[in-house]
């Protein structure tokens with residue numbers, strides 16, 4: 001018998017150090033570190049081709065890293081794959097489905113692999129699939145197939161689930177059902193590693209967000225950490241009278257710039273202090289400009305993402 005990795009309930013759900021993966025000339029993952037503690041939800045964000053799927057596949061044991069260490073529930077996902085299989089849930093897009101099998105049969109089959117499965121009927125209700133129990137897989141809509149894939153990943157009551165874009169292509173109602181289910185899993189102590197292109201999804205669900213670009217982490221933290229740490233303070237000014245943004249910037253002095261935004265608003269970028277608000281209001285009064293809105297604002301997660309990666313988040 002070979003070396004058996006020590007496994008303890010206190011080992012993190014996922015721990016990655018210095019992961020590297022090359023496909024020919026392409027470096028898909030380039031020294032990535034990541035830690036998902038037990039019972040938390042981690043959202044992996046990144047532009048197309050950033051290396052999210054490659055990272056998740058290395059965790060699932062589908063890809064062997066070129067360098068670095070990956071531990072999932074304290075185990076090596078490639079060497080200990082047999083021991084991990086029953087403890088993790090993987091959402092496969094349409095994978096392994098018999099086109100003629102009925103949705104309910106497929107879920108029952110997945111449940112049969114587990115010693116202590118979740119109630120398939122509860123899952124079907126949670127995911128709005130109750131009406132489709134007898135529908136053959138090939139007759140399900142794309143969104144229904146996707147929700148069934150999620151149900152199959154979860155029915156075995158895994159300790160950790162990998163969800164690669166779980167709500168891509170779902171309508172708003174189905175997306176909310178999936179979000180509620182993921183939140184219910186978390187309340188049950190399940191750890192979740194998800195990739196998404198939807199920042200509101202990451203913000204709503206994740207305890208921790210890791211933004212990656214070119215195969216490496218560019219920022220990580222709670223949603224509030226990320227928007228807090230990467231925000232420049234900004235003051236939004238809307239006026240009834242037009243003015244030159246550069247005139248206001250000159251009056252405010254060094255440390256401030258002014259940009260014209262959408263809808264005629266002007267954004268003052270720099271430290272937002274009570275004094276700044278008073279100065280902006282006084283400048284407007286001195287120039288007979290009626291300020292209809294002066295609001296202190298922080299960067300949204302979308303703006304933080306854009307600044308860090310230079311890419312639109314949408315696929």
Ligand SMILES: Nc1ncnc2c1ncn2[C@@H]1O[C@H](COP(=O)(O)OP(=O)(O)OP(=O)(O)O)[C@@H](O)[C@H]1O
Nearest residue numbers: 023026027028046047048049050051052053054055
């Ligand atoms: N099997 C493969 N063979 C060759 N190149 C690959 C392979 N898998 C991934 N790549 C390349 O590795 C890079 C990272 O791909 P990956 O799928 O991990 O990115 P991603 O962040 O999941 O992107 P997306 O958001 O578009 O799904 C890309 O340049 C991709 O083309």
